[in-house]
Amino acid sequence: MNSLFLAGTAKTPSISFDGKSGKFEISGRSIPENSAKFYMPLIEWVDNYINSAAEDTSIHVRLEYFNTSSLKSLVELFRRFEKLLLVGKQVELNWYYEPEDEDMYESGEDFRLLIRIPVKLIRI
């Protein structure tokens, strides 16, 4: 399985998807006007990854800022990983937040309600 790396920009996050190890990292800021344009290729990449996924998949999200459009896209992205649970593979989402950032913490809690994969809230 290939890997996918994208450098971050002023509007979009850094992406490091390692298909071999099953480690997925999203970091930086995600405030594009059209989040679907940015996230749809990532969702397609994950759809392909699911077919030959590692036994353990870990997703690490360290975002400084995000807009609501990106949150919608992230819900779509994370839901693609739920298929791994159906075939007995492990997957977890690690959502990082700074202690004073209540909005980031609350968004992590939101994901616990919106997706089926386990969500760990990790204080930086």
Next chain:
Amino acid sequence: MKSLTRSIEKEHKGKIIFSYKGIPSEEMIHSIIHLAEAKLDFIKSGKPLRKKVFRIIVEILQNILHQEEELDVLKYPSFIFYLVKEEDQYIILTCNRLIKETAIQVKERIKSFMTLSQSEQRKTYLDILGNGRFTDKGGAGLGLLEIIRSSDGNFHYEILPSEIRGYKILYFKIKVAES
């Protein structure tokens, strides 16, 4: 829109830290967000407040961008944005011209969100986030709802008449202080 601009500038004289009047193109909105962030960093308010103000600015400007309709923009600048710093709070003010039908839709959506309690707003937010369609422009009012939730009730809006037939002016005034 000119009289509104004069009124805002008079009311907040000496406290406006950033303003823009013109066309809300994608490139311009991006530049405004970037410059407003630089201003916020320069003032050195607490990080949580800066982040909250920045998030609201991003949502409100991108929301305006999605509402933008074709206009004779050279003749009718269709958008104004002010960032005001007053003591320990920031005030975000925006006005944009939009077609009358869109204005009515926006008004109905805001009214419906503002009648909800905080817990109902969170439930609606999660419903839209979890069940809404994946579209090019987000949608279903998620950005508006986020702005209303983030402003902790300090959210004021008006639909004002426009000098151009068939259009309205959408005016937002949002106060953000340290929670």
